[in-house]
Amino acid sequence: MxxxxxxxxxxxxxxxxxxxxxxxxxxxxxxxxxxxxxxxxxxxxxxxxxxxxxxxxxxxxxxxxxxxxxxxxxxxxxxxxxxxxxxxxxxxxxxxxxxxxxxxxxxxxxxxxxxxxxxxxxxxxxxxxxxxxxxxxxxxxxxxxxxxxxGPVDGLYYNTEILERAGVDPEEAVRSWDAFSAALAAIDALGGDVNPLVMAGKDPSRIDYFWAWYYGAEAQLGSEDELRQNMCSPNGVETFAYLTENFTERGYGPSPVDIGFEEYLNTFAAGNTGFAQGGAWMYNLFVDASPDLEGKIGVTSLPPREEGGRSGMVLDAxxxxxxxxxxxxxxxxxxxxxxxxxxxxxxxxxxxxxxxxxxxxxxxxxxxxxxxxxxxxxxxxxxxxPRPRTAALAEVKQLVWEQWQSALLGQVSPEQAAKAACAAVDSALG
Structure with a gap:
């Protein structure tokens, strides 16, 4: 042998x-x-x-x-x-x-x-x-x-050259959601083929990138009880709407409906995107896909909802x-x-x-x-x-993803989709 x-x-x-x-x-x-x-x-x-x-x-x-x-x-x-x-x-x-x-x-x-x-x-x-x-x-x-x-999944990668052109300080950009929105707007103002943000949403597995945003809005979803209590809280609904409206209302990147993992990887690796959420291992994948990005990628925390709040990061393994x-x-x-x-x-x-x-x-x-x-x-x-600890996690992600798709496609408002998602999740948890 x-x-x-x-x-x-x-x-x-x-x-x-x-x-x-x-x-x-x-x-x-x-x-x-x-x-x-x-x-x-x-x-x-x-x-x-x-x-x-x-x-x-x-x-x-x-x-x-x-x-x-x-x-x-x-x-x-x-x-x-x-x-x-x-x-x-x-x-x-x-x-x-x-x-x-x-x-x-x-x-x-x-x-x-x-x-x-x-x-x-x-x-x-x-x-x-x-x-x-x-x-x-x-x-x-x-x-x-x-x-x-x-493999903590919730760093925020950024292209240093794009941010420099837009006059965006990455650490100032993640002080709060308002600061992050201002940074995305500054990148968007560069025009051309520049994308402020890329986020995948083509399949239910991508919902795992939602949890840290809820956490940063003080709407922790780590257990079944927290899913029931916090997903439909005002902060929970606002989180769902924020992640949706960055694309539907503000046009800060390609619609996640069409973005799977490969599209997400290749979009950021193309060198014309400001920010991309991802885990510690993604740097190597970005550089493997585009060696010219070596030394041009930085990473910071996700922004909390309010300045001074917590920046969440899923503990995954x-x-x-x-x-x-x-x-x-x-x-x-x-x-x-x-x-x-x-x-x-x-x-x-x-x-x-x-x-x-x-x-x-x-x-x-x-x-x-x-x-x-x-x-x-x-x-x-x-x-x-941790991600939500429940034996029904796959079903939970499927239900949230279906409603996010509906909101991204403009079939319902983000608020309606968020409330429909948490009602479906509550029913699934029994």
């Missing part, structure tokens, strides 16, 4: 079903006698540095030992939930799966509790992880995952989970330990831009020299909060 190359399968929906296509490498199990397990992650599908890193880990793990052969299974980000659920219901899930921690409550019933595995490793295994990261992979008092990486139908949970656990080892955590931070989940790695001097990572770590520590 020492000479084994990594194999990656692409899993795509076809005619209501699923199809897996082997992309590269030899058959991972082959005649070697190694036990083959599958690892499913949207990271494997990334065409840049992130994908190279994760596919490289599959190959390196396979080359490092003779007992377990991992086959990578890449899935598109916007289809990952549907694909995983279909596989689970068909009785053929992957052996290890990467899941956004916001989705842990939704998938917990289909996953093995990992409490016994944590216990078998001894208390030092559990204690090495940052407490907040441990919380994100827990549900109903049990561990259902191991936190692989922290990737959980490595083992489905109940895994062919070899013990082998799956070994690969999870490999991916969450200290050296992999440090490499993931320095090369891909994800914050570590292990305390010792978070304190590594090498990270202190990374200004962008240090910024995300500081804001996350000061104003970080």
């Amino acid at each position: 020492k000479n084994m190359r990594g194999t990656t399968r692409v899993v795509v929906p076809v005619l209501g079903g699923l199809m897996a296509v082997a992309l590269a490498g030899c058959a991972a199990g082959g005649d070697s006698g190694a036990n083959e397990i599958t690892f499913q992650s949207w990271r494997l599908a990334d065409p840049g540095a992130i994908g190279q890193l994760h596919n490289g880990w599959v190959a390196d793990f396979n080359a490092s030992q003779d007992e377990i052969a991992v086959v990578g299974e890449e899935v598109p980000f916007d289809k990952k939930g549907d694909i995983l659920l279909n596989q689970i219901l068909a009785g053929s899930p992957p052996d290890v799966v990467a899941v956004a921690t916001a989705d842990v409550p939704q998938y917990a019933e289909y996953m093995l509790s990992l409490d016994d595995y944590y216990a078998a490793e001894g208390p030092e295994f559990e204690e090495r992880f940052i407490p907040g990261a441990r919380d994100l992979v827990s549900w109903d008092g049990s561990y259902y995952g191991v936190p692989m990486e922290m 990737v959980a490595l989970m083992i489905p109940k139908g895994s062919s070899d949970p013990d082998a799956a656990w070994e690969y999870i330990k490999y991916l969450t080892a200290d050296e992999k955590q440090l490499q993931n931070a320095l090369e891909a831009g994800f914050l570590p989940t292990v305390t010792a790695v978070a304190d590594d001097p090498a990270l202190a020299e990374q200004d962008r990572l240090a910024f995300y770590a500081q804001v996350a520590a000061e104003n970080g909060f």
